[in-house]
Amino acid sequence: MEEKKISSAVIRRLPRYYRYLGELMETGVQRISSKELSARMKVTASQIRQDLNNFGGFGQQGYGYNVQYLYEEIGKILGIDREHNMLIIGAGNLGKAIINYSDFEKRGFIIKGIFDNNPKLKETKIRDIEVRMMDELTDFIRENAIEIVALTIPKEAAKQIARVVADAGVKAIWNFAHTDLNLPDDVIVENVHLSESLMRLSYTIANRN
Amino acid sequence: MEEKKISSAVIRRLPRYYRYLGELMETGVQRISSKELSARMKVTASQIRQDLNNFGGFGQQGYGYNVQYLYEEIGKILGIDREHNMLIIGAGNLGKAIINYSDFEKRGFIIKGIFDNNPKLKETKIRDIEVRMMDELTDFIRENAIEIVALTIPKEAAKQIARVVADAGVKAIWNFAHTDLNLPDDVIVENVHLSESLMRLSYTIANRN
């Protein structure tokens, strides 16, 4: 269906466009030119137009872009025009932070279940969602059509559980463990490596001019 | 001091090299060639050699790289050969996750204080670190030579507090709020935008071939 390959640089920027357009909508702005948006976002207008034209002509000469229309179109491109069933594995602080951040649910990422290996948490609830033990995992994924699994557990466990959930048929893993997961190519992995982020920050402190 | 500009693509990869070298050390590997490392990390050997040679010739022809030496040198480049005083603002789940993740402290990121605006948390402790109220913030930063502030608070508060801590003289902000912080150029900002990460994941689900 899609003809040309979209570069990952473009994909990285899409959610940021989406965020800015959402904020413009909230402040009642109805149209915006690539030039105005470029000033706000601190990227070139040329880049904005190039990026958007990977997906279609969303603007109009002499007018600019309709904010709400563009917002919705980017939402579709990002696949957040529909719901995604999600699972959190690891009911520690990081897991709880994701569970309690209601914006994800608003965007259609529905948390269907929480898993942990600590028996003390069995049948306790976080935001009305029951914490389950690992032996239920595979069945739960299949019965609830889980697409996304967030792994907020230590790296050794993450490597092992990643295989289990991949075998159970999830489409994507949101990996917070400090390791790479080596999985078949049809399983999508999106990494959030906080320690690497902190090291980049440290690099910039050490090497700023 | 530094002559040529290091590209951000290289900097993004450095912590990952560091992580792999650390794992090699743990498993007792003493030397490694760019070719072997490339197979493990799934990047080209050429890229590894180019990246490292931005900073110096760390290898030896016919031999490869000494794992421990390279690990330490990259540590120096990343600025984690010394301690950084750090502060967490926002004692919610995300803040607690950072506070309780002991690896950061091991790498020299010392959490000197925790701040929150909830009076109920006043003088409570998280991992033996007292939670303080916002009115103490500026003085505390100055008295404790705080270099890094992690912001794990909502976006409106983050924008405002970012200015306060920037004025108080911190070098860098580790920003977990779902917004960009517009600060003077001499304040480093490293963003962790979880919602953008989740949208990229969603994009990949929607557009995989």
Added chain:
DNA sequence: TAGATTGTTAATCGATTAACAATC
């Protein structure tokens, strides 16, 4: 020494920016 592998230059590839005709 011969074999291995780096450091580095050159070639290629891809991403960003500039320019401008099309057009609202």
Added chain:
DNA sequence: TAGATTGTTAATCGATTAACAATC
């Protein structure tokens, strides 16, 4: 219509990969 601004092509810039002489 005249002015504004897109969509898109061309030019530039930068990053990645390939190749190989240097050298351990």
